[in-house]
Amino acid sequence: TQLLEQSPQFLSIQEGENLTVYCNSSSVFSSLQWYRQEPGEGPVLLVTVVTGGEVKKLKRLTFQFGDARKDSSLHITAAQPGDTGLYLCAGGGASGGSYIPTFGRGTSLIVHP
């Protein structure tokens, strides 16, 4: 059973569209990270959220941590082809346990020009 469930698994959209991807769990996390990975490369950290209800913005990307710290979302406004990649969420400190980062299976995003 995956500790972190990501949805959708795949997303194919046109340039300029908006999208939201989700990261859900039944466990409470102390912190949650979002990463983007391009083919053949390692994941790159985008953001960390720590406080329940926290919202962080990174240019056209908006990250939100759920009030109960069990879920998170990533919203991209006016997607561009450069946003194409695998988006991974990861969390640590689940329900007061290990701080080893645990990853979801990712959302694979393709933005067509």
Added chain:
Amino acid sequence: SQTIHQWPATLVQPVGSPLSLECTVEGTSNPNLYWYRQAAGRGLQLLFYSIGIDQISSEVPQNLSASRPQDRQFILSSKKLLLSDSGFYLCAWSLLFGENTEAFFGQGTRLTVV
């Protein structure tokens, strides 16, 4: 600034041959170190993690082993590779401060066992 180096970038090995992948971190001390495997561009499976020299924890029983002979060096090994060992291997490091578990990854090694 901190950097992580992982090599080689690609590797093709015959079944039954040994494996050694190396990862080094610069610019930090006492990092937590991790080996992950990723199949088909999907999520990351944690294989090993280490909180210090010669302190290795295995998450999944398998044909692989890990060693940490120095503070900033992490090695993934196998005595005899299986076809099922093919995949994309990622080394990462993190520092535990507070409850933050941000991880920083190497470029990965694409291993193909033939």
